[in-house]
Amino acid sequence: MEDCFNYDSVPLNYLHCLNPDCARSESCLRHLVTLHVPQSVKSIVTVNPANYPMDAGQCPYFRSTVKLRYAWGISTLFDNIPYKKALLLKGMIRTLFPKPTYYRILHKERGLSPAEQAEIAGLFAQACITETPAFDSYTEEYDWGGYHVPKAVNSL
Numbered sequence: 001m002e003d004c005f006n007y008d009s010v011p012l013n014y015l016h017c018l019n020p021d022c023a024r025s026e027s028c029l030r031h032l033v034t035l036h037v038p039q040s041v042k043s044i045v046t047v048n049p050a051n052y053p054m055d056a057g058q059c060p061y062f063r064s065t066v067k068l069r070y071a072w073g074i075s076t077l078f079d080n081i082p083y084k085k086a087l088l089l090k091g092m093i094r095t096l097f098p099k100p101t102y103y104r105i106l107h108k109e110r111g112l113s114p115a116e117q118a119e120i121a122g123l124f125a126q127a128c129i130t131e132t133p134a135f136d137s138y139t140e141e142y143d144w145g146g147y148h149v150p151k152a153v154n155s156l
Contacts, residue, residue: 016046023056029063070111073136
């Protein structure tokens with residue numbers, strides 16, 4: 001269990017798990033958030049105990065506590081790339097995201113998940129750029145399963 005867990009980062013209505021007997025509870029994000037619910041929180045959404053699986057290895061509610069490396073900002077992404085290729089890549093990256101999302105990424109208001117970073121690396125390879133994409137900064141964040149992408153707080 002982490003001592004510096006910030007419950008404020010838990011998405012609204014995130015599913016909690018109250019099963020302390022689960023063999024995977026020590027590495028489950030849903031159980032971790034349950035252990036850190038502050039007294040000021042009046043109610044939480046939980047897994048129905050009748051739905052606890054017999055085999056913890058097959059639990060459909062399990063979310064790993066392993067943090068993912070999110071990338072922030074693309075202002076320096078094209079610095080070491082020839083101008084014409086940089087323009088091509090910029091256009092290709094803009095097609096990956098809706099316009100508002102692209103600008104949120106550009107201005108470090110939205111992080112890029114590991115999968116999105118891999119998509120951008122794929123575009124680099126497609127454009128015959130051997131350089132690995134380097135983003136402005138990185139943070140380690142929990143994977144909330146699509147509820148939201150974390151806001152940048154501290155860069156590594």
